[in-house]
Structures are given as structure tokens and as C-alpha cells.
Amino acid sequence: MTDRETVRVPPVAGLHKARHRPGGEEPAKPSRAGRNLPAAIVVGVSLAAVIVATLLLYRPSFVVIILIAVAFGTYELATAISTVEARPPLLPLLAGGIAMDVAGWYRGPNGLVIGLLITCCGVIVWRLADGAAGYLRDVSASILVALYVPLLAGFAVLLTHPHDGAARVLAFVATVVCSDTGGYAVGVLVGKHPLAPMVSKGKTWEGFGGSLLACCIAGGLIVHFTFHEQWWKGVLFGLAITVTATLGDLGESMIKRDLGLKDMGRLLPGHGGIMDRLDSLLPCAAVAYLLLSYFAPVR
Numbered sequence: 001m002t003d004r005e006t007v008r009v010p011p012v013a014g015l016h017k018a019r020h021r022p023g024g025e026e027p028a029k030p031s032r033a034g035r036n037l038p039a040a041i042v043v044g045v046s047l048a049a050v051i052v053a054t055l056l057l058y059r060p061s062f063v064v065i066i067l068i069a070v071a072f073g074t075y076e077l078a079t080a081i082s083t084v085e086a087r088p089p090l091l092p093l094l095a096g097g098i099a100m101d102v103a104g105w106y107r108g109p110n111g112l113v114i115g116l117l118i119t120c121c122g123v124i125v126w127r128l129a130d131g132a133a134g135y136l137r138d139v140s141a142s143i144l145v146a147l148y149v150p151l152l153a154g155f156a157v158l159l160t161h162p163h164d165g166a167a168r169v170l171a172f173v174a175t176v177v178c179s180d181t182g183g184y185a186v187g188v189l190v191g192k193h194p195l196a197p198m199v200s201k202g203k204t205w206e207g208f209g210g211s212l213l214a215c216c217i218a219g220g221l222i223v224h225f226t227f228h229e230q231w232w233k234g235v236l237f238g239l240a241i242t243v244t245a246t247l248g249d250l251g252e253s254m255i256k257r258d259l260g261l262k263d264m265g266r267l268l269p270g271h272g273g274i275m276d277r278l279d280s281l282l283p284c285a286a287v288a289y290l291l292l293s294y295f296a297p298v299r
Helices: 037-057 059-081 090-130 135-160 165-190 205-227 231-259 274-295
Strands: 194-196 200-204
Touching (some): 037 165, 059 090, 059 231, 059 274, 090 135, 135 274, 165 200, 165 205, 165 231, 194 205, 200 231, 205 231, 205 274
16 A cells, blocks of 8 residues: 555544543534534525625625635645645636636636636646646646636536526525435435445435435426426426536545545534535536526526
8 A cells, every 4th residue: 555545544433332421421422414513504594695695786796705715615625635646736726716707707608718728728837837746747636626616616607697697596506405405304314325335425315315306396496486487497407406416526525535534624614615515516507507598598
């Protein structure tokens, strides 16, 4: 084994019987939810309130929220990758990622793609100053960060831009939340069969079924009553969001497992880092933009 492959596994609470403590106090049992549920609820509700307020009061302010999330997400992912051998240059990634999404707001999909190309070129040139050792490794990791965070976030910017952008973003976010909530609730209550045990032990087939049911119902209702389209389009939208959100969550779990991390950060109590909240939202933004453009074109 290489040094990177050798991982020390910390002792897991609950594997051994707890010793008797003075005063008869028992050690706190870990929540079956696997996290600080009250803190997670407070943070989740607060984030939802910020999203709704910025969208309804002044849509460009929601783009500012996206840019802030992109900056923090880029920092978290690049810093996490830097704990192993790769060293993505942070400054061109931050500047390029923000510029990419700003270009998406003002110039649409073409601006987003051009911003991505400029960011990749900037990283390639910037990294030349550090010499040839590890050049390909660092540039490859940097392009992964640029594709994963600012590019996918750029689709949320594109969703926001039309005159009904607030409805499109809320439809996308609400459906993803239904996927997370439905899967989480059913998985905690009755989940028994692991969905991908090599990647995430918390994901179950029962939880996936809960996500699928919640998303299809929410998608059908949202698309029908918000965009006045056929309900079956919303069901397909919900189905696509469920699959994408699950794959996005598993993809980030794979990255964290490879890096030996439990969370990408500690910024959000009960959730982890920004990337731990963006894992399913980022790929779903691209899917939502494409499907809503087809199922509910801007009129």
C-alpha cells in the first residue's frame, strides 16, 4: 500500500459497551439521522428563506447568492483536493468561476461556455510558473473543479434570467428538496437495503423510492400549476431530478471517500460545507434547465 492508500479508521462510537460514568450518566447516543437534526433544519429553513426572498424581491440578487456559493464551493473543493497530491491553483479558479457565471447572466449559454474556456486556459497558463512536476495532475484537478462547481452553477444562473426565472428556480430547488427530504425520511424510517454500499452506506433503495415518489408528485404538480403544462411532463421532470440528485450525491460521496473526508467543510451546522449542500443541486441545475427549456419554453 502507498501512504495515500493507508487510512486510519477512528474508533466508532457504539461499537463497545460504554463504561459506567459517575452520577449514572449515559453517553449520548448518536442520532439515527446521522447528524444534528435541529441545526440542519434551522440552516435549511434559513437558506430556503434567503433563496425565496432574493428571487421574489430582486432576481439579480439571487445571482449574487449563486456567486457567493460558487466561491465557497470552489474553495472547499480545491482545498480538499489539495490534501492529496494535486494542487489546483485557487486564484484563477475563483476569478474564472465567478466571471464564468457573470458572463452566463449577461451573455447566456454562449457566455458561460466562453467563460469556461477562458478559465481553463487561465489555469493552464497560471500553473506554468510552478514547473513541470505534477503539471498534468494539477491542471486536470483544476478543470474538474471548474466543470463541477461554476459551470454547473451557471445553469442555475441561466434558469434565473427569463422573466419567469423565479418560478423556474423555485421549481428546480423545490423538486430537489423533495428528493432529499423524501429519500431522507423514508431511508431513516424503513431503509434496509443499501443502494451503493461501496460509496455511501446511508443510501438505501427504500430511500431512493421515497425520493422518486416525492419528486414525481412534486414535479407533476409544479409543472402543471406553475407552467400550465401536462402533468406527465412534470412526472418525467421529477424522475430525471431524482436520478440526477442521487447520482450527484453519490458522486460527491465518492470524492470525499477518495480524499478521506466526512464533510467538505463545517460552514453549515448540521450539513457540513457548502459543497455538501450543492452536491445534488449542481447537476440538477443543468438537467432542470434543459428539461424546462423543452417542457415549459419561455413565452
